[in-house]
Each structure stands twice: as structure tokens, then as C-alpha cells.
Amino acid sequence: MGKRRRAGRPKTRPALWGAVIAVAVGGAGVTAWTLGGDDPGDGKPPIPTGPPTAAEVTKVGGAFLTAWARGNTAAAAALTDDAPAARAALTGFTRDAKVSAVTLTPGVRKGARLPFAVKATVTHARKGKPLDYGSALDLVRRPVDGKVLVGWRPSVVHPELRTGDRLVTGESGTPPIKAVDRSGDELTAEKYPSLRGVLDSLRERYGKKAGGTAGIELRIVRARPADAPARTADGKAQGKEEVPDKTLLTLAEGVPGTLRTTISPRAQAAAERETAKRKGASVVLLKPSTGEVLAVANSRPEGFNTAFQGSLAPGSTMKIVSAALLLEKDLASTDKKHPCPKYSSYGGWKFQNLEKFQIKNGTFRASFASSCNTAFISQSKKLKDDDLTQVSSEVFGLGRNDWAVGVPTFDGAVPVQRDAPKAASLIGQGGVRANPLNMASVIATAKTGRFTQPYLVSPEADGRKLATAPRTMEQDAQSQLRELLRYTATSGSAADAMSGLGADVGAKTGSAEVDGQKKPNGWFTAWRGDVAGAAVVQEGGRGGKSAGPLVAKLLKSAG
Structure with missing residues (x-):
């Protein structure tokens, strides 16, 4: 029997609906149990499950x-x-x-x-x-x-x-910007998909400073949690994914201001092209002499910006920092004998080299060039718990949470650790975390001997202060480290990838084990002249074969 409508009440119909909704609303409900079966004994039907x-x-x-x-x-x-x-x-x-x-x-x-x-x-x-x-x-x-x-x-x-998050329509919180590359040409997400999130972040930070006027937009205003870590002067939350507000619909165009970046159109185009060919790849190129970022790209441009904000174990690329530590403490020297056994134990863990190789009566040069894990693990007992943390912070600028790149970044983490994790940190495992931006900066510091903070927007655009490191690397240690990296690029584990790139080169391979992954993440960092780069290929396996060719191609394209 149908329901009686009240007199005078207008009849309404869901006219916007197709047949699926009309049938669903008018049909009878369906119970989720079958008739019969056990009776709960209280006269009530069983609760559907x-x-x-x-x-x-x-x-x-x-x-x-x-x-x-x-x-x-x-x-x-x-x-x-x-x-x-x-x-x-x-x-x-x-x-x-x-x-x-x-x-x-x-x-x-x-x-x-x-x-x-x-x-x-x-x-x-x-x-x-x-x-x-x-x-x-x-x-x-x-x-x-x-x-x-x-x-x-x-x-x-x-x-x-x-x-x-909230959906809001009105005058946009920040005016639009016209971000341009180092040549003055406009950067767009259509031309460079990996820069989509970067461009959103640049607008959020510089829209009001670039001289534009706001338009009318429907946009997503992102939540800013009360428990989020304190933001730096660069407007970022260290070590967490930072997502900028996003425009969904423009009702009235604003007038954009112009913002110059350090991006090289040639290098960025090459980075977009090469990462698109790979799965799980992220890469950064920069100039060691100035810190200017030339390119940043990810295989999934619509996703998280791993190249700038990733927090991954860097594997053996961390041996650049660990080598600097051993060289400064006179625990290693380029051509002095240095142990590289199949196994080395510390803190209750037994470490081994890839495929359990060993070098008998070898030098530190040979151990570094072949990425011998035990050459570093064997020195753990001679190091204080905070030694690696200090050299990472004081020389390489890692983990200080003060980089002011112009967009959100994660600045690396090298926590103080004890026992086995302390030893694992020396080979880029344990609690060490980094991304391609960090590791490109690490090899740039190794090349020049001083930390120069990477940046995407010149500090002259907003008067911000770039981060500095408390000290430079000791000169003798830096000279030896450069030679170790050059030898690795020409005669060691990075030689195949770096072949044909000339004499002024240096490189380090790496792979990092990740729980739950069948294959490790492949890492590679290198310089050629005044261009340095680093890449990670997640689940790529050995870095020399996965990330190495990517970095080498980009170094060649930028040269």
C-alpha cells in the first residue's frame, strides 16, 4: 500500500538520476542473512554481517x-x-x-x-x-x-x-606566478610534468612576492596540522610530505608575477625524458660551484616528489661521507692497506659484501672503488657513536633542517646510533635517510671541499638566508676523497656508466636493502665538470646498472 502524501505538498522526483538510482530508491531492501539456521533465542533477527x-x-x-x-x-x-x-x-x-x-x-x-x-x-x-x-x-x-x-x-x-583540507572559492590566497627557467622561458606542467608540484609550491611561497594580483578560483586549501613539525624560514615541514594548495578551477584570471628559477631547460627536458623511461626513478642535477638546481624529475610526476622530499636509505653512496670520516680520523688512506674480508661483525650483526667478495692485501682505494662493505664495518669499533652524525652535519650539511631551497625539501637524517645500527649507518643503512637532492649535494661537497646549499630560487628573490655548514672538510682528506671518487668513476664500480664522460669526473654506486622488497633500491651519484647529479631507482637492484646510466646520460646532456 502506497504512502499517503499530505495535501498541498509538492511532488518531488529525483529527475537527475538514471535508472539505477530510480530502481534502487523504489525497490525493497535486501537482508544480508538467509532464513532458517540457528535461532539466537531472544526473538530478534541476527545482525547482518x-x-x-x-x-x-x-x-x-x-x-x-x-x-x-x-x-x-x-x-x-x-x-x-x-x-x-x-x-x-x-x-x-x-x-x-x-x-x-x-x-x-x-x-x-x-x-x-x-x-x-x-x-x-x-x-x-x-x-x-x-x-x-x-x-x-x-x-x-x-x-x-x-x-x-x-x-x-x-x-x-x-x-x-x-x-x-577544504574546498574554497574566492579571491585566491596567492596571485599566480610565471615561473621561468634560467634562460627566461616559462616553465609549465604541460611541458615539464615533474615540475607540476614544484610550480604549485613556488606559487604558494612566492605568489605575493612576485608582483602579481590574485584571481578568483576554486581551490583546495590544505590542512596545516597543529602537530606538524615547526616550519623553517623556507616554509617547509622537515621530513614530511608537504603538499601545496591546489587550484581546481579558475573563474577569473589573476595577473601573474614573474619568478626566475635555476632550472636548465636542456637538463630538465632530458631528466623528464629519461625518468619517464624507467619505473620508480628520481633524479636531481645541480652545479657544485653555486648550488643551483638544474633539473629535478620523478618517474611518477603526479606523485610524491621523492627527488626533493624522499626519505630513503642511500646505501653505499653514503660511503662518501663515511670515507671522509675515516680519512679525517686517519683510519684510512688512499693507498695504504685496508681490510676487506668477506665478513665483518659488529654489535651482534654479521655483515658481508655483495656476493661475499673479498680483497686480500688490498688498499682503501681498491675497497672504496669496489664498494666493500666490510672495509667500513671493520672500523666501527674505532669510532664514537656520534662521529658519523657530526661529520654529516658539520661538513656535508645533512640533518640540520635548515636548507632554504625555495620549495619543500627533506634535508637528510643521520641520527646518532649504537652497536649494529651504528655500523650499518656507515654503509648507508641503519637510520640514515636521504634523497637524490641530498646525495647530489654530498658529492658536490666532496668535489669542492665545502658545503654549498642547493637552491631552486635565488635568495635575492626574497632575502632568505641559505644554510651553511660549520666547517669545511680537511684539505688532505678532501684531496684523497676526490681521488677515490675519480678512480671509482674510471676504474671501479661506476666505470661502465661513466665511460666516455672525460677526465673531470667522480662517482659512487650504491644499493640499499628495503624490508619487503625483492630487489634493493639502486643509487648512483656523480659529477662531471661543474655538474653533479644523483638518482635512485626504487627496486632497481645494483646502482651501477639501474641509476648509473640515468645519471650519466643527464651529466652528458648538461655538459
């Missing part, structure tokens, strides 16, 4: 979308497992994002997921534009009573929203 059925997904998902499209945020929120959060987000969709005339069209259900398309209009200050995108609902069963609800998460409203 298991994943939502197809009918439940369609019915509840359709009801949620219908309520949302009609602007009934309270009803829509009540169909979720977090009504307060859902109601706030859906209310903000209309009030803050200024979205109206919403049409929500369900797609083809896949299990408990119901994708849907959004078509709407964004209007502000008499300016309006259509908005069109897709999202999805995930339906869940509430354990306490078996009721099927929409599993609430911010990405229901827009797929790029995270917890705490």
Missing part, C-alpha cells in the same frame, strides 16, 4: 547521492558512518566552495564501491564556470547493527581532498 550486497550498495549509495544533489546535507550525512564530518564537508561544498546546480550520476558498481560523476556550477562575484569531475563511494557495514552506510572520507566530495 559480511560485505554489503549489490542491492545494498546501490540503494544506500543512491539515497546518499540523491540527498546530496537535493542539498539535503543532514539526510545525506545520516547515511554515512561519520555524520558530523560528512555534514560539515557537504555544507562547505555549497557554502565555501560556492557550488550549485549539482548533478550526481552513478556509475557501474564494483563490489562495495559506487563511482559517480559530478556536474555542477561554481559561482562567485557574478562569475560562474562549470565543474566536472568523478569520485566514488565505498559502502561499509556497521558492526554494531549491520546497517550499511557510506564510509565517510573527504575524497567523497573531491578525490584530491585529504583529512582537514
Whole structure:
């Protein structure tokens, strides 16, 4: 028997819906249990369990979308497992994002997921534009009573929203910028996909300083958690993924200001091309003499910027820093005999070389060039727990959390450790963490003997102060380290990759074991003339074969 309508009440129909929603809303509910079976004994039906059925997904998902499209945020929120959060987000969709005339069209259900398309209009200050995108609902069963609800998460409203983010339409918080390369040509995400996030970060930091005027935009305003680490003068949170605000729709163009960067168009184009050929690759090129960043690229340009913000064990490329430590402490010398046994134990761990090789009666030059792990592990007992941390910080500028590159970066971490982790840190494992930007800077410091902080935007653009290291490397140690790196590039583990790049070269290979990975991450860092580079290929295996050819090609293209 149908329900009686009150007199005078207008009849409403979900006219925006296709047949899927019309059937779901009008159809009968489906229980999630079968008749018969054990009787709980209290006269109450058993609580449904298991994943939502197809009918439940369609019915509840359709009801949620219908309520949302009609602007009934309270009803829509009540169909979720977090009504307060859902109601706030859906209310903000209309009030803050200024979205109206919403049409929500369900797609083809896949299990408990119901994708849907959004078509709407964004209007502000008499300016309006259509908005069109897709999202999805995930339906869940509430354990306490078996009721099927929409599993609430911010990405229901827009797929790029995270917890705490907001959609806002209005005058943009920062004017647009026209970022240009070192030649004065505009940098765009269409031309250089790896720079998409970098350009967003540059706008966020320099939009108000570059002389432009703001436009009217729909944008995602990112959450700034209260428990986030303190930001430096460069506006970054050290060691955490930093995501800039993002423009989704421009209703009225602002006037961009111009911001010059240090990017080399030739080097950036080559970096984009070479990383696109590989899976899980990230690379940075810079000038050792000045610290200017010439190129930055990742195989997944739409993803996390591992090249600048990654926090990965750098493997044997860290032996550049460890070698500087041993040379300064007179625990090694280029052509003096140095142990490289198959195994070396420290702190209860037994370390070995790749394929258990050994060098009998060899020199430190031979051990470094062949990347002998035990040559470093064997010296652990002669080092203080904080020795590696100090040389990393005081000479190479790592782990000080003070780099002011112009965009968010992670500045490396070399924590003080004891026992076996202390030994592992010497070969770039343990608690040591870095990214290609850090390791390109490390080999640049080895080449010049002094730390010069990398940067993407000149400090003259905003008067910020670049980071410095407390001291330079001891001259004799730096001379020997340069020779070790040159020999590795010409006659050691990096020779194949560096072949044909000339005499003024230096390089170090590396691989880093990662729990849960079948193959280690491959690392490589090198210089050629006044260009240094570093790359990681995640799950790439040996660095000389995976990351080495990538770095070598870019050094050649930039030369």
C-alpha cells in the first residue's frame, strides 16, 4: 500500500538520476542473512554481517547521492558512518566552495564501491564556470547493527581532498606566478610534468612576492596540522610530505608575477625524458660551484616528489661521507692497506659484501672503488657513536633542517646510533635517510671541499638566508676523497656508466636493502665538470646498472 502524501505538498522526483538510482530508491531492501539456521533465542533477527550486497550498495549509495544533489546535507550525512564530518564537508561544498546546480550520476558498481560523476556550477562575484569531475563511494557495514552506510572520507566530495583540507572559492590566497627557467622561458606542467608540484609550491611561497594580483578560483586549501613539525624560514615541514594548495578551477584570471628559477631547460627536458623511461626513478642535477638546481624529475610526476622530499636509505653512496670520516680520523688512506674480508661483525650483526667478495692485501682505494662493505664495518669499533652524525652535519650539511631551497625539501637524517645500527649507518643503512637532492649535494661537497646549499630560487628573490655548514672538510682528506671518487668513476664500480664522460669526473654506486622488497633500491651519484647529479631507482637492484646510466646520460646532456 502506497504512502499517503499530505495535501498541498509538492511532488518531488529525483529527475537527475538514471535508472539505477530510480530502481534502487523504489525497490525493497535486501537482508544480508538467509532464513532458517540457528535461532539466537531472544526473538530478534541476527545482525547482518559480511560485505554489503549489490542491492545494498546501490540503494544506500543512491539515497546518499540523491540527498546530496537535493542539498539535503543532514539526510545525506545520516547515511554515512561519520555524520558530523560528512555534514560539515557537504555544507562547505555549497557554502565555501560556492557550488550549485549539482548533478550526481552513478556509475557501474564494483563490489562495495559506487563511482559517480559530478556536474555542477561554481559561482562567485557574478562569475560562474562549470565543474566536472568523478569520485566514488565505498559502502561499509556497521558492526554494531549491520546497517550499511557510506564510509565517510573527504575524497567523497573531491578525490584530491585529504583529512582537514577544504574546498574554497574566492579571491585566491596567492596571485599566480610565471615561473621561468634560467634562460627566461616559462616553465609549465604541460611541458615539464615533474615540475607540476614544484610550480604549485613556488606559487604558494612566492605568489605575493612576485608582483602579481590574485584571481578568483576554486581551490583546495590544505590542512596545516597543529602537530606538524615547526616550519623553517623556507616554509617547509622537515621530513614530511608537504603538499601545496591546489587550484581546481579558475573563474577569473589573476595577473601573474614573474619568478626566475635555476632550472636548465636542456637538463630538465632530458631528466623528464629519461625518468619517464624507467619505473620508480628520481633524479636531481645541480652545479657544485653555486648550488643551483638544474633539473629535478620523478618517474611518477603526479606523485610524491621523492627527488626533493624522499626519505630513503642511500646505501653505499653514503660511503662518501663515511670515507671522509675515516680519512679525517686517519683510519684510512688512499693507498695504504685496508681490510676487506668477506665478513665483518659488529654489535651482534654479521655483515658481508655483495656476493661475499673479498680483497686480500688490498688498499682503501681498491675497497672504496669496489664498494666493500666490510672495509667500513671493520672500523666501527674505532669510532664514537656520534662521529658519523657530526661529520654529516658539520661538513656535508645533512640533518640540520635548515636548507632554504625555495620549495619543500627533506634535508637528510643521520641520527646518532649504537652497536649494529651504528655500523650499518656507515654503509648507508641503519637510520640514515636521504634523497637524490641530498646525495647530489654530498658529492658536490666532496668535489669542492665545502658545503654549498642547493637552491631552486635565488635568495635575492626574497632575502632568505641559505644554510651553511660549520666547517669545511680537511684539505688532505678532501684531496684523497676526490681521488677515490675519480678512480671509482674510471676504474671501479661506476666505470661502465661513466665511460666516455672525460677526465673531470667522480662517482659512487650504491644499493640499499628495503624490508619487503625483492630487489634493493639502486643509487648512483656523480659529477662531471661543474655538474653533479644523483638518482635512485626504487627496486632497481645494483646502482651501477639501474641509476648509473640515468645519471650519466643527464651529466652528458648538461655538459
